[in-house]
Amino acid sequence: MTIxxxxxxVTGSILxxxxxxxxxxxxxERPSPVAPLEEYKERIANSxxxxxxxxxxxxxxxxxxxxxxxxxxxxxARVAAEIDKVLGKSAERVDQGFSPAQVKETSxxxxxxxxxxxxxxxxxxxxxxxxxxxxxxx
Amino acid sequence: xxNLGSLALLIAFCLAVYAxxxxxxxxxxxxxxxxxxxxxxxxxxxxxxxxxSFLLVHALLSGDFRLAYxxxxxxxxxxxxxxxxxxWGGQEGSLxxxxxxxxxxxxxxxxxxxxxxxxxxxxxxxxxxxTQVFFLILNAFVASxxxxxxxxxxxxxxxxxxxxxxxxxxxxxxIHPPMLYLGYVGFVVPFAFAMGSLITRQxxxxxxxxxxxxxxxxxxxxxxxxxxxxxxAYAVLGWGGYWGWDPVENASLLPWLTxxxxxxxxxxxxxxxxxxxxxxxxxxxxxxxxxxxxFLTRSGVVSSVHAFAESSIGKYFLSFLAIVIGVTxxxxxxxxxxxxxxxxxxxxxxxxxxxxFNALILIASCLAILWGTLFPAIxxxxxGEKISxxxxxxxxxxxxxxxxxxFLLGMxxxxxWRRTSLESLRRNVFVPGIAAALFVAALMxxxxxxxxxxxxxxxxxxxxxxxxxxxxxxxxxxxxxxxxNLLFSVxxxxxxxxxxxxxxxxxxxxVLMFLGxxxxxxxxxxTMEVNVGGAFTLDHYVLRVASLREGDTDNYAWDxxxxxxxxxxxxxxxxxxxxxxxxxxxxxxxxVAIRHRLxxxxxxxxxxxxxxxxxxxxxxxxxxxxxWIWIGFLILIMGTLVCLVPSKTKFQPPQTHMAGAxxxxxxASK
Numbered sequence: 001m002t003i004x005x006x007x008x009x010v011t012g013s014i015l016x017x018x019x020x021x022x023x024x025x026x027x028x029e030r031p032s033p034v035a036p037l038e039e040y041k042e043r044i045a046n047s048x049x050x051x052x053x054x055x056x057x058x059x060x061x062x063x064x065x066x067x068x069x070x071x072x073x074x075x076x077a078r079v080a081a082e083i084d085k086v087l088g089k090s091a092e093r094v095d096q097g098f099s100p101a102q103v104k105e106t107s108x109x110x111x112x113x114x115x116x117x118x119x120x121x122x123x124x125x126x127x128x129x130x131x132x133x134x135x136x137x138x
Numbered sequence: 139x140x141n142l143g144s145l146a147l148l149i150a151f152c153l154a155v156y157a158x159x160x161x162x163x164x165x166x167x168x169x170x171x172x173x174x175x176x177x178x179x180x181x182x183x184x185x186x187x188x189x190x191s192f193l194l195v196h197a198l199l200s201g202d203f204r205l206a207y208x209x210x211x212x213x214x215x216x217x218x219x220x221x222x223x224x225x226w227g228g229q230e231g232s233l234x235x236x237x238x239x240x241x242x243x244x245x246x247x248x249x250x251x252x253x254x255x256x257x258x259x260x261x262x263x264x265x266x267x268x269t270q271v272f273f274l275i276l277n278a279f280v281a282s283x284x285x286x287x288x289x290x291x292x293x294x295x296x297x298x299x300x301x302x303x304x305x306x307x308x309x310x311x312x313i314h315p316p317m318l319y320l321g322y323v324g325f326v327v328p329f330a331f332a333m334g335s336l337i338t339r340q341x342x343x344x345x346x347x348x349x350x351x352x353x354x355x356x357x358x359x360x361x362x363x364x365x366x367x368x369x370x371a372y373a374v375l376g377w378g379g380y381w382g383w384d385p386v387e388n389a390s391l392l393p394w395l396t397x398x399x400x401x402x403x404x405x406x407x408x409x410x411x412x413x414x415x416x417x418x419x420x421x422x423x424x425x426x427x428x429x430x431x432x433f434l435t436r437s438g439v440v441s442s443v444h445a446f447a448e449s450s451i452g453k454y455f456l457s458f459l460a461i462v463i464g465v466t467x468x469x470x471x472x473x474x475x476x477x478x479x480x481x482x483x484x485x486x487x488x489x490x491x492x493x494x495f496n497a498l499i500l501i502a503s504c505l506a507i508l509w510g511t512l513f514p515a516i517x518x519x520x521x522g523e524k525i526s527x528x529x530x531x532x533x534x535x536x537x538x539x540x541x542x543x544x545f546l547l548g549m550x551x552x553x554x555w556r557r558t559s560l561e562s563l564r565r566n567v568f569v570p571g572i573a574a575a576l577f578v579a580a581l582m583x584x585x586x587x588x589x590x591x592x593x594x595x596x597x598x599x600x601x602x603x604x605x606x607x608x609x610x611x612x613x614x615x616x617x618x619x620x621x622x623n624l625l626f627s628v629x630x631x632x633x634x635x636x637x638x639x640x641x642x643x644x645x646x647x648x649v650l651m652f653l654g655x656x657x658x659x660x661x662x663x664x665t666m667e668v669n670v671g672g673a674f675t676l677d678h679y680v681l682r683v684a685s686l687r688e689g690d691t692d693n694y695a696w697d698x699x700x701x702x703x704x705x706x707x708x709x710x711x712x713x714x715x716x717x718x719x720x721x722x723x724x725x726x727x728x729x730v731a732i733r734h735r736l737x738x739x740x741x742x743x744x745x746x747x748x749x750x751x752x753x754x755x756x757x758x759x760x761x762x763x764x765x766w767i768w769i770g771f772l773i774l775i776m777g778t779l780v781c782l783v784p785s786k787t788k789f790q791p792p793q794t795h796m797a798g799a800x801x802x803x804x805x806a807s808k
Binding site (some may be wrong): 005008009020025051057068070 | 153
């Protein structure tokens with residue numbers, strides 16, 4: 001009985017290991033060409049969230065907050081553009097972006113009606129106090 | 139049966155060697171079928187080791203005293219739980235447990251990631267299986283648990299075994315070693331991911347994202363193992379201490395320190411893309427220290443209360459450690475280009491710098507403990523004379539380090555990522571700082587003079603205050619927006635960023651543990667020889683020996699002192715410390731009696747009788763605040779579990795309208 005069990009265990013283990021076929025191969029995940037960029041983008045996004053939170057609980061001066069936020073937003077925009085470029089959609093975003101007049105108009109448009117914070121890009125909600133921002137609020 | 143066990147170990151060893159070869163060749167030559175075959179070998183090894191473990195446990199439970207391991211570590215009268223625990227009570231069994239746990243982890247990792255990480259998977263399997271090969275060499279050829287007793291060429295059996303070491307016959311011992319081993323073994327997984335990432339020169343932080351939760355769970359296992367060990371020492375060894383800086387205790391603390399440093403510094407890599415080399419070094423050091431811990435426990439190279447097994451397997455461990463150190467160092471040095479930071483430290487007053495400080499302090503503590511632990515062995519090797527290092531050295535080194543860490547626990551939450559304004563830091567430190575100073579002044583007025591205790595109490599209050607303030611400020615901001623009460627807001631806040639607030643809860647647990655450690659500065663003790671009816675006083679307790687009893691079980695004979703405890707004339711409780719004499723191993727151990735309270739424990743040990751047998755020897759101790767160590771530990775577990783819960787919200791950048799911002803903000807990049 002023991003010998004039979006031993007034979008079964010040994011042959012079973014060895015055959016299971018060695019007898020592999022192509023049909024047993026799983027379809028591998030398709031690595032995204034922008035995976036490291038997406039990872040970086042998420043990191044910046046999380047940093048922005050932390051920055052806003054730290055500012056809200058008074059760990060940062062106004063000046064440091066604005067400076068760090070601007071830097072992060074710049075970086076976020078750069079990475080977003082790079083991702084688009086890799087994916088072949090760069091033209092719309094960067095090369096054929098808004099005209100300076102449009103950008104100026106955009107900047108002018110977004111000020112929070114509640115706390116007065118100004119944002120250079122249109123937002124549906126204030127990044128400072130969370131109040132809804134309507135286009136007409138400008 | 140024993141032949142089947144040995145055969146299973148032998149085939150598992152062969153398959154592990156095959157898995158290393160096929161995964162490396164498959165990865166290098168891009169042969170997915172070879173890698174698949176290596177994956178299957180991992181499952182087969184798990185199956186074979188499960189069979190071997192089952193056979194050993196069956197032999198222990200059924201009392202198959204033909205096996206040398208069973209005869210040495212079990213006996214008929216032992217309760218079933220301890221017969222099962224004898225699996226890891228001796229060297230051969232515990233090495234088999236190591237191997238089996240490793241095979242479980244390997245099988246889980248390979249299964250969960252069967253369609254992921256295609257690039258690093260072959261090398262990840264190779265790393266896991268190299269470790270498996272090492273342990274299977276020990277299991278199959280050096281310390282086999284299936285050796286039989288023989289007279290000449292004839293297999294024989296002893297009528298009964300020696301039984302498990304009586305010190306190990308305690309309920310926590312059924313959990314403590316497996317927990318510790320789950321931690322020790324588990325760190326091979328993040329290490330294997332790190333090696334896979336290094337070998338394949340991966341640029342992203344994928345291995346960190348994949349192993350983050352895994353590392354946290356393993357860290358929790360290791361923490362549980364260490365604390366259960368401390369609880370065991372407190373309740374079983376009879377001297378009332380929970381930590382004696384024993385080499386094997388130290389060996390479990392070393393990887394915990396580096397793993398804690400890793401858990402913190404890995405956040406800097408995730409947030410800022412910094413400290414990549416540092417993280418590689420830390421996770422490698424953690425894995426190496428886990429192997430080193432097993433080596434210390436099992437080799438008998440240093441004398442320890444845990445020296446349950448002494449043998450010559452040390453040279454195998456040292457060889458394996460040397461190989462791993464060599465390969466890891468080579469990989470890190472040759473891949474430095476891929477480990478460059480994405481950003482630089484913007485300010486010393488920032489969260490990342492506080493994490494760096496924290497890691498440095500933990501490493502300093504680790505090195506100090508490592509040096510103290512190895513010093514007797516090193517001194518013997520160099521001078522031929524063994525110079526022992528006692529607890530005083532470790533306390534002198536680690537108490538100031540611990541207090542500085544406590545200080546950092548308080549300061550950490552006050553720092554923002556990137557940079558913190560001095561003004562806000564001053565504002566946030568001011569109130570808790572004043573509160574801590576006032577508290578210390580009040581303690582001094584109350585007569586407390588111990589300098590380290592005063593600093594520790596002050597820092598404990600400081601840290602509790604800053605953490606509570608973090609929760610309060612965050613919850614208030616949420617409450618203002620949602621209109622919900624503070625409790626809801628605290629829960630919501632924690633759920634929104636479980637990692638941050640779970641971490642704070644862990645810190646809170648650590649602070650409470652520090653509170654308990656600080657109580658040791660005020661311990662009191664008395665050893666008295668008393669007759670039945672005799673009484674003595676310790677601190678504000680009056681202890682009267684009401685009676686002495688004796689009895690017998692199949693496993694041990696016992697003597698018990700019934701001690702009535704009173705304070706200011708009013709009875710408090712009745713404690714019954716016991717002295718047991720285990721028949722199989724012919725060893726005596728104490729079963730202490732403890733009156734647990736939040737302010738202090740009263741701890742009685744029945745040390746036996748005087749030489750003439752007329753009086754009972756009672757050792758009595760008062761341990762202030764010690765309960766807070768166990769409470770803090772429960773909070774630490776709770777906080778770690780919170781960290782494992784996915785956060786509720788993720789920051790979503792306003793992508794749709796980013797075009798304008800891109801144009802405006804990024805002219806230089808064009």
